[in-house]
Amino acid sequence: MIEHLYIHIPFCPNICPYCAFYKESAGRERVETFLDALLREADAWAERIRPKTIFLGGGTPSALSIPQFEKLLGGLHSRLDLSELEEWTIEMNPATVAADKAALLREAGINRVSMGVQSWDDAVLKSLGRTHDSEKAEESFLTLRQAGFDNLSIDLIFGVPAQSLESWRSSLERSLRLSPEHLSAYGLTYEEDTEFFSKLGRGEMAPDEGLEADQFELTSHLLGESGYLQYEVSNYALPGRESRHNSAYWAGKDYLGLGPSAFSTVGSRRWRNIRETGIYSETTLAGKTAIDFEEEVTExxxxxxxxxxxxxxxxxxxxxxxxxxxxxxxxxxxxxxxxxxxxxxxxxxxxxxxxxxxxxxxx
Ligand SMILES: C[S@@+](CC[C@H](N)C(=O)[O-])C[C@H]1O[C@@H](n2cnc3c(N)ncnc32)[C@H](O)[C@@H]1O
Ligand code: SF4
Structure with missing residues (x-):
């Protein structure tokens, strides 16, 4: 039985200039067809999975509307054996958090949220092309707490041009004041095929490696002092609150990925689904395989x-x-x-x- 399930929801309300994850803007028709295809793909695997962890990632899964969530979550509940589920995470963008949505997710059994705050400095958020400001991020965090989520993670990015050491320190301190159970702190990477990558190539952006190293050290120091364990280079958790899903992945356990661009590794096989959502949906709904790349994983x-x-x-x-x-x-x-x-x-x-x-x- 496969114990770890990743589901890729490829829609975002807005495309950030640094991000290379597979995503597109959400059109209603397209989302409905995608959900049908995803559930069809889940059907094909239902007998072989009994997940201990599920990770709804993206893109921005929280961009789905309430009726779309009802269809997705209802569909998963009716197809999969969730009796051994321990951790069910969803990635959320603060701009898409609302009380009714949060309540629905909690009721459906989702028990962990990873929220992409990125920074608490509005100037840095603007330079990252984010549509929310720091006030909305805090309001969203508190909304999730009120909905009963007792396992919350915050994503932050350092190494952003124009982000001073002091700006980064205050982002860490403001995160700590909210007492999340988990924090991910990523150094900005210039991914191919992103706007930031092009700007880097044209010399319009320049990384400052010395400052980035200072920001990284400050992160380990401040979070360590507050009781967070750096259990992976970019990930910090209060004891017992490490991400079980990611830990399983790092330990080399089998996992199944559903949705466009998702990777799976089961036994000695690894494969990736078709990246483009329209083609993924069409192919899956026609009863054909959505795999577009496959390799053997030797011992x-x-x-x-x-x-x-x-x-x-x-x-x-x-x-x-x-x-x-x-x-x-x-x-x-x-x-x-x-x-x-x-x-x-x-x-x-x-x-x-x-x-x-x-x-x-x-x-
Ligand atoms: C797939 S995104 C999902 C989060 C959600 N869509 C949002 O943006 O709020 C997961 C996380 O990856 C990180 N990330 C994405 N692109 C990055 C990059 N180029 N450099 C560093 N971190 C990045 C961000 O912190 C983001 O929150
Ligand atoms: S960072 Fe999040 S919201 Fe921005 S494009 Fe990437 S997945 Fe979408």
Missing amino acids: ELKSRERAAFGMRTLMGVDKEDAKPWESDLLGMENKGLVSLTEGRWLLTPRGRLLADTVAEIFV
Whole structure:
């Protein structure tokens, strides 16, 4: 039985200039057809999944209207065995949170929300092309609390041009005042095919690596002081509030992805669904496979990926499992990036700054 389910909802009310996740603007007809297709795809897998975690990601799942949510959530409940479900997360954009929607989601069994606040500084929000301001973000957070959500996560982005260290500090402090159970702090990446990437190419934007490193260190320090565990390079949680879904993914467990562009890994197979929503819907509703890419995942590849993900987490990598990369790791140890502690290779605080470079030795 597959225990981890990801569902991709590809619609956004507004397209942010830095984001490369597969998404498009929502038209009503298109959403209805997409929901029919998604439920059809769920039908095909119903016998093989009993999820412990579900993650409704995007795009912006919270962009769906109440009737659309009723169709989606009702459809999932009637098709899937949810008797072992422990964690059901939905990603929400603060601009799309409302009390009636929050109540419906809670009633349907969703028990965790990850909200993309990005920053509490209105000037930074504007430069990120966000449609909400900090006041709306706070109101949305409180609305979710009032609806009974006791497991809330906030996404923040640092390394944004024109975002000073002080602006970042006050975003962290304002987040902490709301006491979320979980925080994700991502360094801005310039993803191909985004407006920011083009601006970078034209020299209209320039990353400041020194400032970004200071912001990263401040994050570990401030959140650590407040009792949050940096259980992965970009993720912080109060004890016991780590994301179970993402932890399963990093541990190399099987997962099924439904919806356009979603990846799945089951046994020795990995595949990706068609990216374009219209074609995904049409193909699925015609009873054909929505897969547009497939590969074999050998045991060797699995152990490389487990090591690369594991290295980014608090668990690190077991010394025995890391034998094939021992000489590289010893080189990294000499540079002060990793250390061997109680039989496990772990990132040092300096190594966390260069986590991607360290993880590269495994792939
Ligand atoms: C798929 S988005 C879903 C959240 C929701 N759509 C929203 O924007 O509020 C997940 C998170 O990825 C992060 N993200 C997206 N693109 C990024 C980038 N280029 N650099 C850093 N973080 C990024 C943002 O923090 C965002 O909240
Ligand atoms: S950051 Fe969120 S709202 Fe913005 S485009 Fe990406 S998925 Fe959509």
